[in-house]
Amino acid sequence: AGASSGRPDSKPLQGDLEVLGTSNRTQMNIINGSASSSTQWIFNLRPKRIGTLTIPALELDGARSQPITISVGKSSQAQGSNPDMFLETEISPQSPYVQAQLRYTVRLYFANALQSGQLNEPHNDDVLIHRIGEDRQFSLTRDGRRYNVIERHYAMFAQRSGKLTIEAPMLNGQVVERRRGARSFNGLIGTTRPVRVRGQAREITIQASPAQAQGPGWGQDWIPAQSVALSGQWEPAQSSMKVGEPVTLTLTLAVVGLTGEQLPEIVPEKLTGFSVYPDQAKVETTFSTQGNALGTRVQKIAFIPRQAGELTIPDLELRWWNTQTDREEIARLPGITRSVVVDPSIAAVSTTASAAPV
Numbered sequence: 001a002g003a004s005s006g007r008p009d010s011k012p013l014q015g016d017l018e019v020l021g022t023s024n025r026t027q028m029n030i031i032n033g034s035a036s037s038s039t040q041w042i043f044n045l046r047p048k049r050i051g052t053l054t055i056p057a058l059e060l061d062g063a064r065s066q067p068i069t070i071s072v073g074k075s076s077q078a079q080g081s082n083p084d085m086f087l088e089t090e091i092s093p094q095s096p097y098v099q100a101q102l103r104y105t106v107r108l109y110f111a112n113a114l115q116s117g118q119l120n121e122p123h124n125d126d127v128l129i130h131r132i133g134e135d136r137q138f139s140l141t142r143d144g145r146r147y148n149v150i151e152r153h154y155a156m157f158a159q160r161s162g163k164l165t166i167e168a169p170m171l172n173g174q175v176v177e178r179r180r181g182a183r184s185f186n187g188l189i190g191t192t193r194p195v196r197v198r199g200q201a202r203e204i205t206i207q208a209s210p211a212q213a214q215g216p217g218w219g220q221d222w223i224p225a226q227s228v229a230l231s232g233q234w235e236p237a238q239s240s241m242k243v244g245e246p247v248t249l250t251l252t253l254a255v256v257g258l259t260g261e262q263l264p265e266i267v268p269e270k271l272t273g274f275s276v277y278p279d280q281a282k283v284e285t286t287f288s289t290q291g292n293a294l295g296t297r298v299q300k301i302a303f304i305p306r307q308a309g310e311l312t313i314p315d316l317e318l319r320w321w322n323t324q325t326d327r328e329e330i331a332r333l334p335g336i337t338r339s340v341v342v343d344p345s346i347a348a349v350s351t352t353a354s355a356a357p358v
Contacts, residue, residue: 008041008058008065016053018046018196044194047072085110087169087199095205098161100224100323101257101293104129104154106169106199109147115192117173119152122166128157130259132287155293157262161208168201212328213321221264223320225257226292230266230318230331242343246277246302251316251333253297257323259285260295266316267301273311273340277302305340312337 010019022044028037041060047053047070055068090105104122122129132153139148158164174192209222233250241247253263260283267278281299288294305311316333 006060008060010043010058012056012058013043013045015056016048017055018048019043046196084112085114085171085175085195085197087171087197089166089169089199089202091166091202091204095207096158097207097224097321097323098209099157099159099222099258099262102156102158102204103291104156104166104202106152106154108150108171108197109142110175111145111147113176114148115174115176117171117195119150119169119171122154122156122169124164124166126158126160126164127166128159128259130155130285130287130293132291153291155259155287155291157259158204158206161206163203163205166202166204169199171195171197173197209321213319218319221318223255223258223264223318224323225255225320226322226324227256228318228320228329228331229254230316230333232316232333234336239337240339240341241305242341243305243308244343246304247313247336247338249301249303249313251299251301253318253331255295255320256288256292258295259293260297261285263295263297264318265297265299266318267299268314268316271303271313273305273307273309274313275304275306277304305338308340308342310337311340 007022007024010022013019023042025040025042026037027040028035030036045055050072053070053072055070057067058065086109088107088109090107092103096102106119106122108117108119121131132155136151137149138151139146141147156166173195175195177191177193209224213222229252231252231254235248235250251266253266255263263283265278265281268276270276279300279302281297283298284296286294303313312335314335316335318331320329320331321327322329
């Protein structure tokens with residue numbers, strides 16, 4: 001048959017079958033000076049159900065193929081006996097607090113050569129998801145069969161309590177198949193075929209914050225974490241200051257188990273004798289080698305005294321919930337007391353200005 005520049009319409013196949021990929025091969029032959037060419041179209045199909053299925057006829061340039069009847073049974077791989085490729089997921093803890101970190105791991109096992117592949121990202125509208133680091137690759141033996149493994153890690157933070165489902169991961173890829181054929185260096189020719197592998201969805205139960213964390217002193221800030229550190233640096237450091245002269249606090253909040261975006265602002269709303277001016281905070285999120293989120297929030301706060309006397313900036317406190325010990329804790333930064341005086345030069349200017357005629 002002559003080579004065709006078109007392609008068969010694959011829509012008739014999309015009933016009981018899933019089209020994984022399409023390719024074509026064109027061959028030209030010259031025999032006794034006469035040239036001929038042919039095109040072969042290859043459809044990689046996956047049956048969607050068990051039973052007797054029909055691959056319908058396809059048409060191209062007026063030519064029509066013959067329908068093919070096939071019988072589809074259960075795959076031995078579906079029954080759990082040493083599949084060539086499969087996905088495995090792991091999630092912990094199984095019942096975390098709302099907004100607390102949980103770890104989600106995806107592992108792809110494959111026994112044959114994987115030429116290319118794309119693994120979809122986990123998704124849930126009620127969960128913040130961060131991918132951690134680069135993929136890890138290694139080999140292991142399971143049930144007597146050798147597998148290559150690609151492992152990927154995620155940090156997740158559920159934003160509501162109740163039951164949540166993390167959708168099943170899925171891989172679309174190309175694997176190399178070896179077949180005996182034309183002459184080659186090793187007597188084998190490698191061809192590729194598309195594959196699609198789906199893992200298992202995971203359902204988790206998210207706990208609401210405990211009643212103890214909803215009482216007085218907590219406000220709107222719910223901080224479930226493994227550890228919290230609150231530190232600060234005061235500038236200038238001297239114990240005396242003048243009215244109108246600012247003292248600046250550089251406040252650093254470092255939390256293991258939350259992202260920087262989840263950390264609250266710690267600024268006193270009103271202070272006796274001071275005006276308070278917070279600067280824009282700098283937030284950052286990194287991940288430890290163990291996969292724990294490390295959130296930091298650095299903020300400068302200027303305190304300007306409005307009156308003379310002994311003025312105190314009280315302790316700054318943050319209540320948080322220790323997910324390791326399952327109890328409330330308080331991170332505290334000690335406050336300061338300063339002796340504030342009126343600047344004589346400002347007072348002299350003020351006196352002169354008030355005595356001058358209008």
